[in-house]
Amino acid sequence: MHIDVDHYSVLGLPSGEEGAKLTEKEISRAYKSKALELHPDKRPDDPNAHDNFQKLKSSYEILKDEKARKLFDDLLRVKRERYVRDSQRDAKRQKMVSDLEERERAAFAPDPAAKAREEEDRIARKLKEEIARIRAMHSSKGVPAASASRRETTGGAKESTSETDREKMLKVSWEKDGEDYTLERLKELFLKFGQVEDVVISSSKKKRSALVQMATKEAAVAAMGSVSGSLSNPLLVLPVKRASATEFSSVQQPMESTRLNNLVGTGYKAYEDSVLEKLQKAAAAKNPTMR
Numbered sequence: 001m002h003i004d005v006d007h008y009s010v011l012g013l014p015s016g017e018e019g020a021k022l023t024e025k026e027i028s029r030a031y032k033s034k035a036l037e038l039h040p041d042k043r044p045d046d047p048n049a050h051d052n053f054q055k056l057k058s059s060y061e062i063l064k065d066e067k068a069r070k071l072f073d074d075l076l077r078v079k080r081e082r083y084v085r086d087s088q089r090d091a092k093r094q095k096m097v098s099d100l101e102e103r104e105r106a107a108f109a110p111d112p113a114a115k116a117r118e119e120e121d122r123i124a125r126k127l128k129e130e131i132a133r134i135r136a137m138h139s140s141k142g143v144p145a146a147s148a149s150r151r152e153t154t155g156g157a158k159e160s161t162s163e164t165d166r167e168k169m170l171k172v173s174w175e176k177d178g179e180d181y182t183l184e185r186l187k188e189l190f191l192k193f194g195q196v197e198d199v200v201i202s203s204s205k206k207k208r209s210a211l212v213q214m215a216t217k218e219a220a221v222a223a224m225g226s227v228s229g230s231l232s233n234p235l236l237v238l239p240v241k242r243a244s245a246t247e248f249s250s251v252q253q254p255m256e257s258t259r260l261n262n263l264v265g266t267g268y269k270a271y272e273d274s275v276l277e278k279l280q281k282a283a284a285a286k287n288p289t290m291r
Contacts, residue, residue: 007059007072010034016080020073024064031060061134068130075123082116167217168197169240170224173209178233186210189227189235194219211240 008019011030036042038056043049062068089097101111170190174181183199190196195215202209214220220239229235 005055005059006076007062010056010059011063016076019076027060027063031056058131061138062131065130065134068127068134071123071127071130075120075127078116078120078123082120164217165213166240168214168220170212170214170220171209171238171240172212172227173207173236173238174229174233176203176208179230180208180233181210181229181235183210186212189229190214190223193223193226 006015008015008022011027012034013019013022013027013030034056035053038049038053040046040049040053046052062072101113105111172181172186181201183201186199186201187196190199190212193214196212197215198211198213200211202211212223214223224237224239227235227237
């Protein structure tokens with residue numbers, strides 16, 4: 001849009017010093033009112049209706065942008081000051097000023113009129129840059145952002161197909177008849193080993209289980225070797241992704257490499273049941289009242 005356009009006038013608002021004092025709410029209200037009046041649907045016989053509506057929209061975008069509006073107000077101020085100076089000069093004063101400016105130029109003194117024109121040109125250039133920035137910003141909004149390749153499970157957790165995410169996930173299971181574990185309780189237990197990104201609890205007829213996703217692979221390894229829960233209903237914590245035996249041996253000595261190779265597969269359920277049974281027997285032996 002040409003820099004000589006008075007954007008306040010386009011919106012039907014007062015310009016100059018009075019326009020600079022208008023609030024954003026007053027500008028938005030004027031734009032909505034003017035948009036209803038100039039909308040192409042309301043002017044089917046006007047061949048310029050679309051162009052006029054676009055000019056209205058462009059003026060509104062400039063005035064609602066704080067930086068662009070400040071530059072536009074400065075440009076109007078400089079133009080007003082120049083107009084006042086020019087209008088106050090009569091013929092005699094004009095000749096005196098002209099003679100003075102000639103002497104000043106001869107003496108390599110700065111020319112006030114040239115300096116004012118330079119300031120006006122500088123502000124006008126910056127206003128053009130801001131208008132281009134606003135247009136580029138609005139045009140980029142029409143480009144749809146790339147959607148993440150994730151799907152939501154029925155429990156609300158985000159499931160990632162990346163190997164790195166699977167290495168951070170643990171399957172936790174416990175008996176349904178014993179002490180139950182809430183989402184908050186599980187988070188509390190696993191937070192001791194690092195940040196917990198997500199917890200999803202599911203249930204079957206005999207067992208309760210959950211998926212716990214830690215923030216890092218190291219936190220998942222540490223938690224798997226340490227989280228046991230309550231003695232009355234111990235937790236079985238296993239990795240979702242099969243890992244090498246050397247990776248977990250330092251934090252979970254009882255698990256041999258042959259067992260780790262069976263953590264995911266057809267033998268997973270039987271192994272989980274046997275470990276739970278052993279943990280419960282050990283807990284009952286320590287506390288006779290649990291028998």
